[in-house]
Amino acid sequence: MIGMLAYNIPFVSIFVMMICAIITPLLPNRNRIPEKLSCLAISFVGLMSAYLLYELTAGGQTHSFNFAMGHFPAPWGNELRAGPLEAVLSLVFCVAMLLSLTGNFSSTAEDIAPKRRNIFCVLVNLLTASLLALTYTNDLFTAYVFIEINTIAACAIVAVKESAETVRAALRYLVMSLVGSGLVMIAICLLYDLTGHLLMQNMHRAIGELVATKRYMMPLTVSLALITAGLAIKSALYPFASWLPDAHGSSTNASSAILSGLVLKGHIFTIIKIFYRVFGLEVIHLLRMDTVIFILGITAMIMGSVHALRQKNVKRMIAWSSVAQVGYIFMGVGLNTVAGIAAACLHIIVHACVKPMLFTAAGGLSNAAGHKKGLHALMGTFYVNVWAGLGLIAGACSMMGIPGFAGFASKLSLTLASFDHSTVIWALTALATSSVLNALYYVPAVIVVLTHNKDAQKNFTAHSPTLSYKVSMFVFLALNFYLGLFCVPLLRLITRGVNVL
Amino acid sequence: MLEKLLLNHYEAAAVILSGIGLTNLLLQRNLIKKIIGLNIMDTAVYLFLAAKGYVEGRAAPILIENGSGGWINSASVYVNPVPAGLVLTGIVVSVSVTAFALALTLKLYESYGTLNIDEALMRMTEEQKDIEAKIDAAEEEVLS
Numbered sequence: 001m002i003g004m005l006a007y008n009i010p011f012v013s014i015f016v017m018m019i020c021a022i023i024t025p026l027l028p029n030r031n032r033i034p035e036k037l038s039c040l041a042i043s044f045v046g047l048m049s050a051y052l053l054y055e056l057t058a059g060g061q062t063h064s065f066n067f068a069m070g071h072f073p074a075p076w077g078n079e080l081r082a083g084p085l086e087a088v089l090s091l092v093f094c095v096a097m098l099l100s101l102t103g104n105f106s107s108t109a110e111d112i113a114p115k116r117r118n119i120f121c122v123l124v125n126l127l128t129a130s131l132l133a134l135t136y137t138n139d140l141f142t143a144y145v146f147i148e149i150n151t152i153a154a155c156a157i158v159a160v161k162e163s164a165e166t167v168r169a170a171l172r173y174l175v176m177s178l179v180g181s182g183l184v185m186i187a188i189c190l191l192y193d194l195t196g197h198l199l200m201q202n203m204h205r206a207i208g209e210l211v212a213t214k215r216y217m218m219p220l221t222v223s224l225a226l227i228t229a230g231l232a233i234k235s236a237l238y239p240f241a242s243w244l245p246d247a248h249g250s251s252t253n254a255s256s257a258i259l260s261g262l263v264l265k266g267h268i269f270t271i272i273k274i275f276y277r278v279f280g281l282e283v284i285h286l287l288r289m290d291t292v293i294f295i296l297g298i299t300a301m302i303m304g305s306v307h308a309l310r311q312k313n314v315k316r317m318i319a320w321s322s323v324a325q326v327g328y329i330f331m332g333v334g335l336n337t338v339a340g341i342a343a344a345c346l347h348i349i350v351h352a353c354v355k356p357m358l359f360t361a362a363g364g365l366s367n368a369a370g371h372k373k374g375l376h377a378l379m380g381t382f383y384v385n386v387w388a389g390l391g392l393i394a395g396a397c398s399m400m401g402i403p404g405f406a407g408f409a410s411k412l413s414l415t416l417a418s419f420d421h422s423t424v425i426w427a428l429t430a431l432a433t434s435s436v437l438n439a440l441y442y443v444p445a446v447i448v449v450l451t452h453n454k455d456a457q458k459n460f461t462a463h464s465p466t467l468s469y470k471v472s473m474f475v476f477l478a479l480n481f482y483l484g485l486f487c488v489p490l491l492r493l494i495t496r497g498v499n500v501l
Numbered sequence: 502m503l504e505k506l507l508l509n510h511y512e513a514a515a516v517i518l519s520g521i522g523l524t525n526l527l528l529q530r531n532l533i534k535k536i537i538g539l540n541i542m543d544t545a546v547y548l549f550l551a552a553k554g555y556v557e558g559r560a561a562p563i564l565i566e567n568g569s570g571g572w573i574n575s576a577s578v579y580v581n582p583v584p585a586g587l588v589l590t591g592i593v594v595s596v597s598v599t600a601f602a603l604a605l606t607l608k609l610y611e612s613y614g615t616l617n618i619d620e621a622l623m624r625m626t627e628e629q630k631d632i633e634a635k636i637d638a639a640e641e642e643v644l645s
Contacts, residue, residue: 159608164612164625165625175526175618178526182519182542189549189587
């Protein structure tokens with residue numbers, strides 16, 4: 001059985017991050033103490049998640065448990081739930097968050113005024129807390145509250161770099177997010193009205209009864225459509241992704257890395273939980289939502305890359321590439337099988353490790369080129385900041401799906417999962433086209449960075465990357481190769497997690 | 502059909518209100534009007550929850566004395582407290598989101614002198630075109 005220590009970890013993880021968010025504004029603002037404290041707290045939570053993962057999978061068995069919040073028992077009270085999938089996701093979220101912060105330690109100092117840096121830390125801590133809560137929660141209304149906390153923190157993290165451009169991007173992001181969370185709230189109220197419950201397993205039982213007796217099918221369909229649309233807006237599924245490149249492209253590097261790598265993933269995992277735990281795969285198939293998600297997913301895979309091709313700013317290019325990658329994840333969810341969802345979760349993990357690396361690398365390169373973000377200004381920057389150059393090359397290889405890099409593993413598992421499905425030809429075509437399109441914009445970027453350019457190199461700022469940048473980039477690269485070469489045990493672990501979800 | 506609408510007139514009003522709110526949030530160009538739309542939408546959801554949570558003839562979920570010094574413990578006397586709790590939580594969320602949106606709107610007005618997000622975008626793209634023209638010029642310089 002699970003030890004008392006592991007049993008309390010989900011709650012303590014969220015609580016530690018919340019407390020940390022409360023005390024960071026009170027700390028002295030010198031020597032970057034607030035940021036160091038946040039990094040410490042995030043690594044502590046990461047270690048706890050690793051221990052939880054170990055406990056839940058010890059001895060080849062797969063455990064999962066519900067943690068009762070407060071003193072009211074199951075049908076009334078609030079609950080957290082932890083299984084191997086939740087544990088591994090929160091571990092990955094913590095690691096990626098930590099690396100995004102440490103890797104961009106110096107660029108954060110340049111972009112954010114000293115007196116605002118502890119506010120930045122508050123936002124980072126709140127984001128981590130809300131991501132952990134979205135991962136662990138078993139209660140739909142708690143999920144809604146943390147979706148809103150996540151929205152405010154994510155928009156503020158864009159606006160914290162004070163410029164006219166970021167304020168506009170943040171407002172646009174906020175308006176789209178509010179539309180999304182409004183739809184989610186209406187849908188949750190409808191579902192509560194239909195089922196009389198807010199806890200996921202009780203809702204699942206009630207929805208099963210409704211579907212078996214064919215009652216209230218129309219309201220069920222409407223609420224499923226509303227909640228999917230709301231969360232799709234927030235996770236930047238293609239037709240709703242117009243806010244993403246502005247918000248991710250204009251903010252400071254650490255914010256871009258966190259937003260692209262993690263914030264989108266929290267909402268996608270909430271969709272997966274709602275599909276799998278609240279409605280169940282059969283009901284999703286009955287209400288045709290799997291087909292809708294599948295079609296939107298493959299559209300996003302293609303269109304995200306097509307938009308990325310047209311960008312001249314390297315950060316906007318990487319941001320549009322996120323739209324394509326979100327498409328991959330939704331395609332996996334749209335397959336509506338355990339293998340598909342496991343592959344989608346693997347892609348969540350892969351993208352959470354690779355995208356922050358790409359943003360950190362792009363930040364390092366444009367720093368080396370004297371803060372220019374245009375793709376052509378980066379010519380020859382590889383030779384100024386080798387670590388950033390290596391990061392960009394590894395990230396590009398991963399996004400294209402070169403064997404040995406992280407992206408290959410998840411694309412392979414998505415391909416294998418799609419063979420069980422009737423629409424295999426569409427999935428394979430979309431995967432192939434999207435990989436070629438990825439290569440079309442990542443390869444030129446890599447070539448530009450690698451091209452020697454003596455004239456422009458005179459203008460480059462010749463400061464070498466800091467130690468924290470080098471170490472973070474090394475860990476990013478190591479993670480990338482680890483995920484690419486040894487993904488089979490991880491995929492097996494995720495499949496076990498999905499089975500007990 | 503009409504009977505059902507009349508029977509559920511609170512819910513019907515909530516649906517109409519949330520439609521009005523959502524349309525305003527999406528289609529208004531003025532940010533203040535957008536935020537008002539957001540608040541209408543949220544209020545509609547509270548009306549829906551309050552209407553669903555109310556059962557005629559039952560008391561608010563606060564213990565009532567039974568006349569002989571004790572309390573009435575039977576759940577059938579009271580309405581369900583959860584919808585009220587949800588409304589309260591929703592109000593808190595909506596207030597904080599509104600405050601944040603207004604703060605950002607103020608910042609936008611300071612930077613662009615307009616409350617219209619399209620106009621801000623237009624001014625922004627003009628600036629961006631200038632920047633891109635500079636990038637292109639630099640690029641040609643490098644190539645030549």
